[in-house]
Amino acid sequence: MAEAEIKGEGRVARRQRRNRAALIRAAREIMTEKGAEAATMLEIAERADVGAGTVYNYFRSKDELAMAVLEGLMHDLGVSIQAVTDRFEDPAQVYAFGIRTVLDTATGDPRWRQMLHRSEVIADALFRMMGPFAIRDLRHASAAGRFQTEDPELVWRLSCHALIGASLAMAQGQLPPEAGETVVIRLLCMTGIDLAAATELARRPRPPLPRS
Amino acid sequence: MAEAEIKGEGRVARRQRRNRAALIRAAREIMTEKGAEAATMLEIAERADVGAGTVYNYFRSKDELAMAVLEGLMHDLGVSIQAVTDRFEDPAQVYAFGIRTVLDTATGDPRWRQMLHRSEVIADALFRMMGPFAIRDLRHASAAGRFQTEDPELVWRLSCHALIGASLAMAQGQLPPEAGETVVIRLLCMTGIDLAAATELARRPRPPLPRS
DNA sequence: AATCAATATTGACGATTATTCATTTTTGCG
DNA sequence: CGCAAAAATGAATAATCGTCAATATTGATT
Numbered sequence: 001m002a003e004a005e006i007k008g009e010g011r012v013a014r015r016q017r018r019n020r021a022a023l024i025r026a027a028r029e030i031m032t033e034k035g036a037e038a039a040t041m042l043e044i045a046e047r048a049d050v051g052a053g054t055v056y057n058y059f060r061s062k063d064e065l066a067m068a069v070l071e072g073l074m075h076d077l078g079v080s081i082q083a084v085t086d087r088f089e090d091p092a093q094v095y096a097f098g099i100r101t102v103l104d105t106a107t108g109d110p111r112w113r114q115m116l117h118r119s120e121v122i123a124d125a126l127f128r129m130m131g132p133f134a135i136r137d138l139r140h141a142s143a144a145g146r147f148q149t150e151d152p153e154l155v156w157r158l159s160c161h162a163l164i165g166a167s168l169a170m171a172q173g174q175l176p177p178e179a180g181e182t183v184v185i186r187l188l189c190m191t192g193i194d195l196a197a198a199t200e201l202a203r204r205p206r207p208p209l210p211r212s
Numbered sequence: 213m214a215e216a217e218i219k220g221e222g223r224v225a226r227r228q229r230r231n232r233a234a235l236i237r238a239a240r241e242i243m244t245e246k247g248a249e250a251a252t253m254l255e256i257a258e259r260a261d262v263g264a265g266t267v268y269n270y271f272r273s274k275d276e277l278a279m280a281v282l283e284g285l286m287h288d289l290g291v292s293i294q295a296v297t298d299r300f301e302d303p304a305q306v307y308a309f310g311i312r313t314v315l316d317t318a319t320g321d322p323r324w325r326q327m328l329h330r331s332e333v334i335a336d337a338l339f340r341m342m343g344p345f346a347i348r349d350l351r352h353a354s355a356a357g358r359f360q361t362e363d364p365e366l367v368w369r370l371s372c373h374a375l376i377g378a379s380l381a382m383a384q385g386q387l388p389p390e391a392g393e394t395v396v397i398r399l400l401c402m403t404g405i406d407l408a409a410a411t412e413l414a415r416r417p418r419p420p421l422p423r424s
Numbered sequence: 425a426a427t428c429a430a431t432a433t434t435g436a437c438g439a440t441t442a443t444t445c446a447t448t449t450t451t452g453c454g
Numbered sequence: 455c456g457c458a459a460a461a462a463t464g465a466a467t468a469a470t471c472g473t474c475a476a477t478a479t480t481g482a483t484t
Contacts (some may be wrong), residue, residue, distance in 0.1 A: 040441065082252070118332070120332070154391060154466095169369060263433055265474085268471095268472065269432065370445065
């Protein structure tokens with residue numbers, strides 16, 4: 001995929017797109033398999049079939065590469081969530097579905113689980129990558145009188161950190177899997193709805209995610 | 213301080229206490245000055261006046277030493293908070309004061325600020341070190357009908373991650389300092405009170421902290 | 425006081441890896 | 455074809471965590 005020719009694209013540009021994509025793909029495979037820390041730059045370079053130094057022509061550091069991997073994972077998840085929530089009527093339900101799905105994916109998908117260290121980086125990526133959607137949903141739900149969130153950006157930021165922190169705790173067995181619902185309920189409380197409404201929202205049946 | 217003799221304590225035990233204390237003190241000085249990452253084990257060992265390998269007789273790893281430093285900082289802050297909130301009547305206010313103080317200290321005290329990387333470690337330390345107090349406050353406030361928190365442990369855990377995440381964002385200038393109040397309001401919302409009550413609680417005048 | 429097993433200390437060293445950089449290869453253009 | 459600029463290369467660098475064999479200290483026992 002993504003090998004489509006772009007008219008007027010020279011060989012350099014084409015090779016660069018190929019290298020960048022190959023590096024991110026290789027890094028994603030290795031990092032999501034053994035963890036970002038355990039993945040070495042040399043192994044990534046070899047898997048992408050480039051020289052060790054070439055990685056640094058595309059990414060200033062290993063962290064920057066790891067960030068690109070994370071953003072890719074989150075982009076994919078965001079697309080899946082969008083596909084499902086497009087049909088929802090209630091904007092509050094869109095938001096609730098989103099955070100529930102992020103939580104379930106972060107704890108359930110082994111690829112996400114391997115990236116769960118360095119939570120500040122992950123929370124930040126989540127904030128940036130899914131922020132536009134989440135903040136839009138918070139605004140809609142507030143406009144519809146469902147939430148009371150005049151500061152959606154801040155609420156979303158706090159939610160990201162809490163969400164990733166909870167995911168980490170669950171992945172480490174410090175929280176039971178059943179806690180997922182309660183986590184969602186409490187995060188919904190931050191939007192300004194009351195506990196009963198948050199509970200109702202969190203317990204609505206959810207359609208399945210399309211696989212990515 | 214802490215050089216008090218313990219009756220029947222041999223020289224080994226005395227030296228071990230001295231070494232452990234000296235290592236934590238040295239690590240605290242260096243780590244809070246230049247950050248935990250930039251501090252090297254060798255420099256810490258030299259400042260504590262022990263050999264480079266000796267550190268590993270007391271702490272299995274650099275992370276474990278950093279954790280001890282963090283726990284010390286948090287212990288000190290916890291003592292200060294306790295001294296102030298002892299006189300409060302409203303348990304909800306005790307909780308509100310606690311989280312506000314953690315936030316202000318994390319963003320204002322340069323020693324804390326230097327430790328703000330690796331937020332999952334810090335949030336975990338906060339959860340463990342201040343958890344007994346915070347959870348007690350949440351229970352009291354719930355029993356008094358102020359909060360609705362049947363799951364104080366979970367709410368506290370989520371709050372820790374959100375609190376540290378927000379502190380990090382403020383320290384990096386991604387959030388303005390005035391956001392502190394809103395952060396506290398939204399964290400209070402997680403306890404199950406409504407937005408108006410949370411706002412009132414967050415805006416009550418606060419007595420100053422005794423310096424530690 | 426002498427002995428000695430147990431324990432603690434030491435610091436040189438090994439091992440690992442992210443990153444750099446001088447060199448080589450490739451590209452695009454006149 | 456020839457050449458300058460850009461990109462790729464991978465061997466070398468650098469930095470430091472944690473190990474370990476050797477050494478020093480301790481204190482119970484004789």
